[in-house]
Amino acid sequence: MASLGPLGIVGQLFLDSFVEHERHRFNDLNQPENQDKRFEPEFLLEDRHFSSTRSTARMPLPAVYGAVYATATSSAPAGKIDSGKKAMRHLENLPLLVASDSLESMSTDGKWLPRFMRRAVVRSVANRIAGLILVGTSAFLASCIATLVKDDAFKLSTVETLFWRSLVSWLLTLAAIAATGVKMRVKKEFQRPLLLRCFTGCIALTLTVLVIQKLEVSNATAITYLSPLLAFAMAAFFLKEKPGAFTLACSALCVVGAVQVVRPAFVFGKNGSTDAKWYRRSMTSFVTSYLFGESLAIGCAVVTVVMQAGAYVSLRSLQKVPHLVVMNYFLLTMTLVSLIAILVVQHGKFKAGLSVETWGAILGTGALAFAEQLFLTRGFQFDGAGVLAATRLLHVGYEFVWGVALLGTALNPWSASGAAATAAGVLFLALRRVHTHWAARRSMRRMLQ
Template sequence: MSHPSESLPLVAGAKKYHKLLGLGLVGVSALSFSLMSATIKYESVYLSSMETVFWRSSIAWIINLLVVLYTKTSLVVEVELRWYLAIRCLCGFISMSCAFYAISQMVLADASVLIFTTPIMTFFLGAAFLKEKVECIDVTCAIVALTGVVFVVRPVFLFHSNELVKIASAAAIIAALVGAFAKAVAFVVIRKMPSIHFLVVVHYLMLSSSIISGIWIAIFDHVFHVALDLYAWLGIGAIGLLGFLGQISLTKGLQIEHVGVASAMRYLDVVFVFVWDALLLREVINPWSILGGVIIIACVAVIAIRRASTEPTAAA
């Protein structure tokens, strides 16, 4: 009887996880990514969207590589899983770059609504390609939570505003939707390779994103900003660190939990961003935002309580 080689990033045997571990990890990723988004908002004064992708990926890759070396995790991937890993890396880069571009070209609220259609797409992609059972109440919670997102971000095409409105181009709208779909595909692909160590997945994702964004900057942008002040560099470092923490939490969480349910937990990202805006930026809290936050938290609570009442999740 053959045994799994220690030189390969495999998980030997089925392992039982706590019922809420997968959702908890996705929740941690939402917290990390929300803080990263707040930092990116500050850094947008200094960097283009593709430069942000480059620094976010490069620093996260370096940190992840140090952890890989410390834990002596092998970066060898089984041949039959390399196509899945390549698709995950490509979709991850597309999702990142499209989301950052949409946010830079659109009103942030409008871009957020389009980007956060990902969980709805993920539910149906998971059912179609992973044969995951779609519970009506989970889908309902995801859809209702999306309405909560709308209340929090208040897109100008639904909520009238007296402020000067930035009209989004068709390219920006398409970019947001493409980014949302690419992220949904990435979530599904992660579930297809649960035996690959999550550090290995993050390693190749961040490395490929660094290379592709660097090539893009060299060919299309022709400008790379390095003469930045101390606060800008601290922000860049924070983006990389928070991106690393968010990525490893999300990757491991998606390997454990059903992809549709886990992706719905990412709505917490919107709530966290709303909190940072209120506490750190001293923005006035809008009643619609409070209502939206309550709706999102309620839906996430329903999903979590239902998951806690089921059997522990087994590693594939």
């Protein structure tokens, strides 16, 4: 050990102590009273409500080998694990576990390490990009919901679809809370951010579904995609999150790509935009007329941008509150607001038929909405508000792909390149985090040599 030098000796001592700690921890996890902990990665066990950046910063560099402990593959004795808790853990961590297993299968580095440490290295990479993975999965599910609603077989009105989707997802959230035993009490310091999350998120979703998507004005839709830029500014002011230049550049690329997909009229002209047909609609309806409809849509889009950014920042500030609790209050608020909208728009009359197909669609979209909110709320516990708001724009590219593949939408080169640009922006963000991880690991190995 003397040949290593002072820094090498310190690093070796850190590594030896860490390996000893992990050996004792592995033995502890095999004790009957700790069997339920074996089914969850370590970065979800230590503290479920802090960002991955801060969790890594608290550990010595050699602990990067064990930043995330491998999940156990063997089953526990009967009766030792509550099935509801285990099921929810598997569901909410599914994107992270799939990503880490995929990375492990492609990884050729570190073969000299024992298997449990090699898997820990790979899972620590997934930990660095956990927020991107979860929010990206949420965007994918959101695009699936939007595509299902656009299908001609879906016979419900927009406002009724929003109500049933919110109600089913809220009921599933209550079931998850009952299964996991999460306490519903919210500390006083988090009550105001939770209220803002419910208020801003509800307004943003209502305006998006009932006005902007209904009128389909490309200029208004493009404006709503600027919310990540405002989220960066609000997060820097309220949460003191200061992103780097590379992060801002990648997020801006995501925004530009999303705007390019929708092809707004102020850039591509009336004939080249996605709302070319909208300008030739009948003028009999005052709301959908050119004189009033576009002004209404753009005004709602501006409000939506502010509300979306506020929802992202407030959601990020709730990272220490159990995500199921945040989901419960938000979905409850959304259910009540959409019910009021039905009373106003449809005079309290539900138009949902009793066919199996209709109720199957209701339950399906509700289940997807539950999973979408689960991954979205969970993801904002790991990374900054602006970065994840930009990642959320992946749903624009996903919707374009589904439209071309399933709904017969014409393949436009500009929209295709915009979807690719959005995906590239998120990919660059992930690669930067992975590169930082491996650079720190290589530096530690050189120090120990």
